[in-house]
Amino acid sequence: MRAAVLASGRGSNLQAILDACSKDGLPIEIVGVGSDQPGTVALKRALVAGIPTRVFQLSDYPHRQAQEEDMLIWMRENRVELLLLAGYMKVLGPRFIRQANFPVMNIHPSLLPAFAGLHAQRQALEYGVKVSGCTVHLVDEGLDSGPIILQEAVPVLAGDTEESLAQRILEVEHRLYPEAIRRLVLGKVERTGRRVQILQQEVI
Ligand code: GRF
Numbered sequence: 488m489r490a491a492v493l494a495s496g497r498g499s500n501l502q503a504i505l506d507a508c509s510k511d512g513l514p515i516e517i518v519g520v521g522s523d524q525p526g527t528v529a530l531k532r533a534l535v536a537g538i539p540t541r542v543f544q545l546s547d548y549p550h551r552q553a554q555e556e557d558m559l560i561w562m563r564e565n566r567v568e569l570l571l572l573a574g575y576m577k578v579l580g581p582r583f584i585r586q587a588n589f590p591v592m593n594i595h596p597s598l599l600p601a602f603a604g605l606h607a608q609r610q611a612l613e614y615g616v617k618v619s620g621c622t623v624h625l626v627d628e629g630l631d632s633g634p635i636i637l638q639e640a641v642p643v644l645a646g647d648t649e650e651s652l653a654q655r656i657l658e659v660e661h662r663l664y665p666e667a668i669r670r671l672v673l674g675k676v677e678r679t680g681r682r683v684q685i686l687q688q689e690v691i
Contacts, residue, residue: 488672490515491567493558493575494522498529499657500573500594500664505536507665514672518565521558523577555583562587571668572626576605581628590671591626594664596656598622598638603631608653617643619652621660623667625683634683636676637667 494501501520507513520533525542533540541561548554562570572579572593584591597607599622602614611619620640627633641656670676675686 488515488568489518489566490569490571490668491562491565492517492520492529492533492571492573494520494527494529494573495524495576496527496529496574498527498532498573500660501529502532503661504571504573504665504668505532505538507668511665513665513669515569515668518567519561521561523554523575529574551577551580552582555580559583559586562589569668569672571664573664578630579626584626584628592636592664592668592671593624593626593631593633594660595622595624595631596653596660598640599624599631599635606649608656609649611643612647612649612652619643619656621656621663623664625678634678634681636671636683637663637685639663 492501492504505517508515508517517538519539519541520530521541521543522530523543523545525544530540543554543558545551545554548557568589570587570589570591572591595607597611598620602610618640620638622638623636625633625636639659641659643652670685677684677686
């Protein structure tokens with residue numbers, strides 16, 4: 488399956504996906520990595536992996552919709568069948584989501600629907616939860632509100648800072664995102680409305 492990745496930052500989830508492709512046989516081909524931030528680490532990781540990159544900087548467009556239309560053209564030209572958001576820090580507009588004729592996945596560092604949006608780890612610490620985690624979900628027109636594919640809990644420890652909690656969650660993210668992609672691509676994900684059922688792996 489031909490996949491594109493959008494990332495705005497350091498791209499550690501992008502790296503985990505690239506590694507899963509090269510080392511663990513994740514059956515997707517990353518055909519392009521796009522970013523709204525020129526010169527970001529995620530783009531450098533893509534270049535090292537020999538993957539074409541493209542910058543969609545908002546200031547180069549009259550408005551957000553024009554930027555997203557350009558992204559869609561790029562994805563169509565590259566015959567993208569799956570879009571993976573990996574630390575893409577903008578919410579894709581409803582028009583983009585309606586026009587994308589492929590699934591869009593995202594990873595979020597909390598157990599949704601708790602702590603959607605920015606600074607999820609800080610929100611979790613301020614709320615005082617004892618357990619947080621991460622969620623891989625399909626993207627819909629809302630903010631981190633699409634159907635959930637996989638979630639995994641991570642304990643919040645006494646003395647945690649935003650950084651220490653983020654790091655503990657990130658280690659799980661790097662395993663969970665490739666796993667969710669694998670299941671979706673292998674057709675092990677069945678969706679009825681909001682509810683996503685993970686079909687069991689066959690025992691051979
Ligand atoms: C991750 O915590 C991810 O859950 C969130 O943004 C962060 C991106 O980190 N959506 P990285 O750029 O993949 O290192």
